[in-house]
Amino acid sequence: xxxxxxxxxxxxxxxxxxxxxxxxxxxxxxxxxxxxxxxxxxxxxxxxxxxxxxxxxxxxxxxxxxxxxxxxxxxxxxxxxxxxxxxxxxxxxxxxxxxxxxxxxxxxxxxxxxxxxxxxxxxxxxxxxxxxxxxxxxxxxxxxxxxxxxxxxxxxxxxxxxxxxxxxxxxxxxxxxxxxxxxxxxxxxxxxxxxxxxxxxxxxxxxxxxxxxxxxxxxxxxxxxxxxxxxxxxxxxxxxxxxxxxxxxxxxxxxxxxxxxxxxxxxxxxxxxxxxxxxxxxxxxxxxxxxxxxxxxxxxxxxxxxxxxxxxxxxxxxxxxxxxxxxxxxxxxxxxxxxxxxxxxxxxxxxxxxxxxxxxxxxxxxxxxxxxxxxxxxxxxxxxxxxxxxxxxxxxxxxxxxxxxxxxxxxxxxxxxxx
Numbered sequence: 001x002x003x004x005x006x007x008x009x010x011x012x013x014x015x016x017x018x019x020x021x022x023x024x025x026x027x028x029x030x031x032x033x034x035x036x037x038x039x040x041x042x043x044x045x046x047x048x049x050x051x052x053x054x055x056x057x058x059x060x061x062x063x064x065x066x067x068x069x070x071x072x073x074x075x076x077x078x079x080x081x082x083x084x085x086x087x088x089x090x091x092x093x094x095x096x097x098x099x100x101x102x103x104x105x106x107x108x109x110x111x112x113x114x115x116x117x118x119x120x121x122x123x124x125x126x127x128x129x130x131x132x133x134x135x136x137x138x139x140x141x142x143x144x145x146x147x148x149x150x151x152x153x154x155x156x157x158x159x160x161x162x163x164x165x166x167x168x169x170x171x172x173x174x175x176x177x178x179x180x181x182x183x184x185x186x187x188x189x190x191x192x193x194x195x196x197x198x199x200x201x202x203x204x205x206x207x208x209x210x211x212x213x214x215x216x217x218x219x220x221x222x223x224x225x226x227x228x229x230x231x232x233x234x235x236x237x238x239x240x241x242x243x244x245x246x247x248x249x250x251x252x253x254x255x256x257x258x259x260x261x262x263x264x265x266x267x268x269x270x271x272x273x274x275x276x277x278x279x280x281x282x283x284x285x286x287x288x289x290x291x292x293x294x295x296x297x298x299x300x301x302x303x304x305x306x307x308x309x310x311x312x313x314x315x316x317x318x319x320x321x322x323x324x325x326x327x328x329x330x331x332x333x334x335x336x337x338x339x340x341x342x343x344x345x346x347x348x349x350x351x352x353x354x355x356x357x358x359x360x361x362x363x364x365x366x367x368x369x370x371x372x373x374x375x376x377x378x379x380x381x382x383x384x385x386x387x388x389x390x391x392x393x394x395x396x397x398x399x400x401x402x403x404x405x406x407x408x409x410x411x412x413x414x415x416x417x418x419x
Contacts, residue, residue: 020097020235022069025053025090027385028079032059035084039063042078046271050075051235053388054309055274057358064089064385066235089385096390097234103393119191120397122183124230125155125223128190132160132219139197142210148218149288152241155223157288162196162215168298170418172411173373175218175289176305178253178364179237180225184381184391184399185305189219191400192407205408209415213300216292222253222285235389237273239283246270251277254304255360256286257367260318265360276362286364293368301375301414302368303407308388309357310348311380312337312406315369317353318361325374326352332413333377340406344398346382348406353378375414379403 030036039056042048048071053064067075079086090096100122107121117131136143142162149157163169176189196215199206209215220226224240238250248271255266258280262268266276281287293299314329316322323329330350337348349356353363365376382391382399391399 020066020068020093022072023093024067024069024072024088025093025385025388026065026067026076026079026086027089028063028065028084028086029061030056030059030063030084035059035082038082038084039065042075048075051273054385055358061357062385064388066090066093090388090390093390096387100234100390100393107393119187119194119400121393122187122396123190125220125227128186128220129156129158131190132158132193135160135193135197139200142200143193143197146216148292149284151222151224151285152239152283153224153227155227157218157221157223157285159292160193160217160219162200162210162217164210166214168296169214170212170298170300170414171214171216171296172301172303172414173216173218173293173299173368174303174305174407175221175364177219177226178221178285178304179306180222180229181235181237181389182307182381183229183389184307184396186220186226187396188381188400188403189217189305191397192404193217193219195400195404205412209411212415213411215411216296216299218289221289224285225250225253238275239285241277241283243270243278248275251275251283252362253283253286254306254364255362256280256283257290257362257364259363259366259370260316260361263318263359263361265317265358266362274360280362289364290367293371293373299368299373300419301377301410302365302373303376303410304364304378305381305403306378307381308383308385308391309380310346310382310384311356311378312340312348312350313353313356313365313378313380315352315366315376317357317359317363318366320352320354320359322352323369329375329377332375332410335413336377336406336409339409340402343402343405346402374419375410377410379406 036056051066144161146159177186229236252274255276261280267274312333333350365378369376
């Protein structure tokens with residue numbers, strides 16, 4: 001398109017990825033397929049460094065787009081010239097980042113000399129790992145820590161195991177933070193770990209569950225990316241692996257699983273945020289989980305926690321056909337969403353990935369379902385875009401509390417419906 005080509009000439013400049021002063025997040029709603037295609041084409045222009053927080057999918061489905069300050073007016077002119085309606089969701093991304101950093105500093109200061117860990121704050125990887133160690137130390141009869149592998153940058157991948165004993169009992173797998181910038185997911189997973197450990201022996205349903213099954217919880221599924229999102233680029237999504245011949249870093253770990261690998265919704269461009277990688281399971285972070293689940297051999301539920309959009313989804317993403325268990329998964333998903341909503345009124349949409357958001361290949365829960373794990377679900381936590389990936393820390397605990405109700409509903413169903 002001529003306008004897009006003109007933008008490429010006018011804006012052939014380089015920006016720093018570390019600061020986002022003046023960047024805005026625009027909320028769009030394309031009304032037809034042509035507008036969806038235009039947005040996808042626009043997102044492919046590397047010099048613009050546009051960042052889809054919610055990607056274009058279907059007409060009338062929302063799109064959230066972070067636009068660099070230098071290109072803001074030109075992008076708005078292009079949208080207006082194609083009658084694509086937009087509103088400003090976030091006026092200045094850097095202002096939110098500065099507030100987030102200030103809250104983290106204050107939280108660290110308050111924690112100095114205090115005994116209690118603050119689960120209502122965002123923490124770096126080392127602090128999360130220390131908190132996991134504390135949970136194990138406080139509840140050794142029920143919690144242990146397993147190292148299931150290491151990342152590209154040689155950081156350990158730690159899983160918390162909740163068990164009353166026995167070998168390879170039926171198990172539930174939960175992971176969070178596969179996309180680095182989704183900080184509320186790692187925080188929610190850490191709160192959940194403490195909740196499981198603290199409630200065992202006190203809450204009858206959870207106690208019954210752990211007397212029959214084990215829970216494995218991977219609190220930070222993408223440690224390298226998570227560290228990078230703290231130290232260098234808050235908006236980082238991918239892993240940090242490097243490939244010969246490419247200056248671009250990282251793979252989208254939720255496009256790297258062996259489930260329709262390389263199909264729609266995944267990019268073959270190493271610079272793309274949705275780059276699938278050179279081959280299925282190329283990322284050691286993905287391969288470590290696959291190997292663990294296969295070695296265990298008795299995982300009955302596979303739940304992956306993402307943000308944002310307030311969705312509870314089941315397979316498939318790589319194709320738009322319903323799984324054979326669609327009716328049961330849909331009923332269970334709606335039951336879990338209702339349980340979640342009952343606490344604070346937070347409403348979730350439920351359905352298969354392909355219809356609820358978009359077609360996307362190489363996803364974790366598609367792999368787990370095709371591997372035979374019937375109860376495969378993905379949560380997309382708060383919110384619906386007001387803050388997006390920059391959810392205020394004050395919402396961590398409410399998010400974790402309501403998510404726990406949805407998780408518990410799924411886990412109870414798995415306990416009561418063995419297969």
